Amino acid sequence: MKLSELATIKTGLVMARKQAKQPCKEVVWYKQLNLRSIHPDGYIERTYVEDFGAKETLPAEYLTQSGDIVVRLTTPYTAVLIDDEWKGVVVPSHFVIIRPDNRLLSEYLYWLLNTKKIREKLTQNVSSIMIGTIKPKSYACLDIEILSLEQQQRIARLNLLAKKELDLLERLKEQKKLYYETAIDRIQREMRDKEYEKDDKE
Known part of the structure; x- marks a missing residue:
C-alpha cells in the first residue's frame, strides 16, 4: 500500500509567514526544529533546537505530537520519532510530518524510513541535484509492506x-x-x- 493510504502526510510550516516582527506586543514562543537538530542517526540533538517567536498561536497540525515521524526533505532524508519529550515543537517547511493510522506502528515506520532501501528509493525522486531536495509526495508514494x-x-x-x-x-x-x-x-x-x-x- 502507499504510505498516503496509511498515514496523513503534511509539509511543515513556512516560518516567515508566522514569525513575530519587531517590535511586537505579544509573542508566542515555541521550540523549533531545524536541519542541524536532526542527527543522521535518527534522533533530535537538543543543543541545536531553536526558539521561535510567533505572532500568534500556531495551528496544532504544525506542532509535533507523540508518535509523529518527522522527516527531512533534504539528504540524508533522516526520520526521527517524536516522543512525549518533543511534543509541541514547530516543524518547518523543509520537513514533512507523518502521522500513521492504527494499522501502522510509529516505531516500525521510523525504522522503515531510515533503512537503506527506502533512502535509495527517495534519491530517485531528487528535484534538485545541488541540495538533494525531494518533494513531500515522494513519501506519499512510497510502497509500504503491511x-x-x-x-x-x-x-x-x-x-x-x-x-x-x-x-x-x-x-x-x-x-x-x-x-x-x-x-x-x-x-x-x-x-x-x-x-x-x-x-x-x-
Missing part, C-alpha cells in the same frame, strides 16, 4: 534496543578516548617535570 502489528512491534523493539545499545557503546567509546588522552597528558607532564628537575640540578 505486516501484522505483532511483527511490526518485534521489529520496532529490536530497532530501538539496537539504537540504545549503540548509543551506550558510543558513549563508552568517548569516555575511553577521554581517559586515554588524559592518561597520556599526565605522563607527558610527569616527563616534563622530571626534565625541569634535572635541569635545575645541573
